[in-house]
Amino acid sequence: MTPAPGDGPVHVLLVDDDADFRFPLTRRLDRRGLIIREASTGEEALAALASFPADVVLLDVHMPGMGGMETLRRIRESHPKAEVLMLTGHADVQDGVLGIKSGAFDYLSKPVEFEQLFARVRQACDKGRHERAREQEAGFRRWMEQRMAATERLASLGTLAAGIAHEINNPLAIIAEAAGWMRMLLARDDIRSQKTTPQIASALDKLDVSVARAKKVTHQLLGFARHTDTVVRETDVRALAEDTVRLLRPEAESRRAVIEIETATEGNIIWSDPDQLRQVLLNLVANALHASSPGRKVRIHIACQGGHCDIQVRDKGTGIPKDSLEKIFEPFYTTKPPGAGTGLGLSVSRGIVEKLGGSLSAESVMGQGSCFTVRVPRVCEAHEGVACDVNWLDQAREMQKGE
Ligand SMILES: Nc1ncnc2c1ncn2[C@@H]1O[C@H](COP(=O)(O)OP(=O)(O)O)[C@@H](O)[C@H]1O
Ligand SMILES: [Mg+2]
Incomplete structure (x- = not known):
């Protein structure tokens, strides 16, 4: 909270x-x-200002060594937030005017008459604090x-993404269907014996792979645009980790990587989607x-304690440069070659x-690996766009009470 002037x-x-x-x-x-x-x-004044948060500096014009005017110039340069009140002799009104300039x-x-000085000090201080409050407010x-x-941009990006995904899904379905039909034709006796059949079959394989890749992109685009289909249910976090390992086993095996789950055997039940x-x-x-080189381990570490559950995915891979650590969550940010990454995984996940x-x-840490932490509440309360089965929620509350 910004301190009010005078505070x-x-x-x-x-x-x-x-x-x-x-x-x-x-x-x-x-x-x-x-x-x-x-x-x-x-x-001495300049040295003091390094540690003393002066609102006002009362500055004598005539001093041996660095004079008042030079000190003023340096204070304005290095501590522009401190207001300076010059103290001049009667004969040096000119210096005062120069000081104001x-x-x-x-x-x-x-x-100096004390009450007058005191009043000016308060005014100078209030002016400085008003200016700072205004600056903070403007900031x-x-x-x-x-x-x-940024939110508006993302919202319109979401609508656009959903539109594109739908538009692409329809022709994709037609391509996939036509490819399937051609494959059936190839199986016919009169065509199977043709010389060019193997080339056609290989072209159809390429079609299948490309359709699958394009579908992955549209699926993620839709995930990015999705707004309301979260339903809170009983969720076994360990079972989710096991599903993940199972689903990614072929990918892990092709990279000779091992995925390990680390967790306590009990207490992994939460209420989430x-x-x-x-x-x-x-x-x-x-x-x-x-991100991992062959033979490396990826760990899924689960720790449910108190009101939340932490699920960490740790790797010993390439690492992420410090200045990219926030960028990686932006939609469409990817460092993977075209066709390999959509740049939507992390932004969808964070959403x-x-x-x-x-x-x-x-x-x-660059060269040492990365750790992504998902922290979810043990009981996700219903709110806009998140539906809850009321019975589940009652049970969840009972569970929390019992702990
Ligand atoms: N575990 C990780 N180690 C190193 N870099 C990562 C890791 N996870 C994500 N990144 C970086 O974040 C980028 C964005 O990730 P993501 O949103 O999932 O999109 P994609 O995987 O399609 O590129 C990746 O391209 C990669 O540069
Ligand atoms: Mg990804």
């Missing part, structure tokens, strides 16, 4: 080479609840606008396999996990 103690740095001027002033300002630090030279808040002529507004623009969580695990483990009330995060 919190006012910090004042008093810079003057004359100790007889500084001490009584410090005592009086201190009695009014201000926090004071003293400096007797410009150099160089960015000082105001100047006061010595001997927050900019951040909100960016987020809203098993189909969607399985989809997330499939995405994460597939990615881990893709699913967040809808289930959880989070999906990644940690990685």
Whole structure:
């Protein structure tokens, strides 16, 4: 929360080479609840500002060594948030005016009347704090606008993705059907004996592979665009991990990789959407396999404790550069060659996990491997777009009470 101007103690740095001027002033300002630090030279003042959060600097113009004007210039450069009140002799009004031109808040002529000085210090402090509050508010507004623009972009991207997926699915179905029909023709005695039949069969194989690949893309596009089909049920997280290992066994075997599950034998039952969580695990483990060199292990580590369940997918693969750790969750971000990756796995997965009330995060060390953590609540409450079977939910609450 932004402190309102006037909130919190006012910090004042008093810079003057004359100790007889500084001490009584410090005592009086201190009695009014201000926090004071003293400096007797410009150099000392700049050093003090490194650790003292001055709202206002009371700065003598005439000091030996670095003069007041030079000190002012340097303070404006290195600590632009501190307001500077110049203290001039009666004869040096010109210096005060010059000070204001160089960015000082105001100047006061010595001997200074205390109440007047105190009032100016408060004003200077309020001005600085008002400006900072305004800057923070403007920054927050900019951040909100960016987020809203990103959300809108994603929403329209989602609609577009769903449209494209549907449009592509129809011709794909026709291609697949036609290929199937041609394959049937090839099996006929009169055609099977033709010389060109093997070439046609091989072309049909290529068609099948390409149709399967395109279907994978449309399936993921639809997953990306999907909004409302989450249903919370009893979910055995260990069983989900086992499904994942089973489904990805051919992929793992072709890479000579091993997928291991690490978990306690009991306490892996949560209330969530098993189909969607399985989809997330499939995405994460597939990615881990893709990043691993042959013979490496991929581990699925499950720990359900307290109100949530952590499912980690750990690999000892290539790792992810630090500056890509957030980008990988953006839709269509992929480092895989064309045809191999859609760049949708992680963005779909994060969307699913967040809808289930959880989070999906990644940690990685280049050359050593990565760890993706899915954290979901043990009991996902119903909310917009997430339906719950009420009986299940009652049972879930009973389970939590019993623990
Ligand atoms: N376990 C991992 N190790 C290294 N890089 C990964 C891992 N998981 C994801 N990535 C990176 O994140 C990118 C996006 O992943 P994803 O959204 O699943 O799309 P895709 O797998 O289709 O590329 C991948 O292309 C890869 O660069
Ligand atoms: Mg992927």
